[in-house]
Amino acid sequence: MISEEIKQNLTQSSWIRKMFEEGQRLKAIHGADNVYDFSLGNPVIDPPKEYFDALKTYANNPISGGHSYIPNQGLVEARAKVASHLEGRYGDIGVTDQTVIMTSGAAGALNVALRSILNEDDEVIIFTPFFVEYKFYVNNAKGKAVYCPLAEDFTIDLEELASTITSRTKAVILNNPHNPTGQLLPQEDLESFNALLREKEAETGATIHVLYDDPYSQLIYDYDAPNPFAAIERLFYVSSFSKDLGLAGERLGYLAIDGQMDGAGDYMAAFVFANRTLGFGNASVTVQRMISQLPTLTQEQAGYKERRNAMVDVLTDAGFEFVEPKGGFFIFPKSPLVDDTAFCKLAAEKFNILLVPGAGFGREGHFRLSYSVSPKQIERSREAFKALFEECKI
Ligand code: PLP
Secondary structure: OOOHHHHHHHHOOOHHHHHHHHHHHHHHHHOHHHOEEOOOOOOOOOOOHHHHHHHHHHHHOOOOOOOOOOOOOOOHHHHHHHHHHHHHHHOOOOOOHHHEEEEOHHHHHHHHHHHHHOOOOOEEEEEEOOOOHHHHHHHHOOOEEEEEEOOOOOOOOHHHHHHHOOOOEEEEEEEOOOOOOOOOOOHHHHHHHHHHHHHHHHHHOOOOEEEEEOOOOOOEOOOOOOOHHHHOOOEEEEEEOOOOOOOHHHOOEEEEOOOOOOOHHHHHHHHHHHHHHOOOOOOOHHHHHHHHHOOOOOOOOHHHHHHHHHHHHHHHHHOOOOOOOOEOOEEOOEOOOOOHHHHHHHHHHHHOEEOEEHHHHOOOOEEEEEOOOOHHHHHHOHHHHHHHHHHHHO
């Protein structure tokens, strides 16, 4: 009774899911402390104290009627908070409460954006390696995913991108900082990316939107955050509070555009319609109310930077080769075995280390590791990583 498409996707069940199940099995046998689970991208740093203070205050003074349906675009105070946060971060970018829509996470925002603009078989370019869900989101909106490999150092290969664009290209999804590699494209790369898109538009007649997926926007270490609004035209800015504020389970994100963009009013009307009719609407009204009351949406992310440094040290010590991550909470090292799936199997079965093969992200020969784990786990895994690397030399 299940649709052919879903049936096929279920049989190719996600690697992250498989690793999660393997982790549960190994933890039951060896105890949680003896399994080094680096497979999941779940934020480990809790929301700020002010969030819980706001929740307590609200619980003691609830608003009558405050839990009924709200406008499909989201609470106006939440949208205004997001607009002023973006203005503080990126300057005068034309984003107002009228051009922000609150969504069910960044995931919801991406689905809303794609559903709003795609006609059947319109092409959406996804860089590889990718966040696995993108291809499903494109399918949800009846589009066609087209893959464009990132360069060896995970920057955009402009020649590859140029050869991927056709007259049917409707959007490119760009995630920066990037899951799974932890790389961050600087301002000049965003500018040359934009210049190429405009050139190709003139050549092919396509109208190309950039879905700038930025849920790791505040998890950037030692580098300046680039300003996508200043560099990219026809920009749909997508972000969420999942990672920046540690609220992943609350499912609150947003989609924002510059009100001066051509067709801004039509895009907003389409987003609101899609948000409603996709069925999930915008996220919890209580969480929208809480984030509206926070003194700031800007957070220090020192905890992730410390973990990044510790993980880099452990992997370097063991001998792994990788491009050092600049943001997010993932590293994407080269697999010491040609077969990355065999490597991850070996890591799990012999060393209790849970990793995800690069094949699961559309780039073989690598593996992904999330350092959103306890500092203790990172340190305890040191010897296991060394032994694993040594074993691969044999
Ligand atoms: N985009 C990327 C690149 C992600 O890594 C994730 C979550 O892991 C999402 C989007 C979805 O985030 P959210 O929890 O805000 O829906």
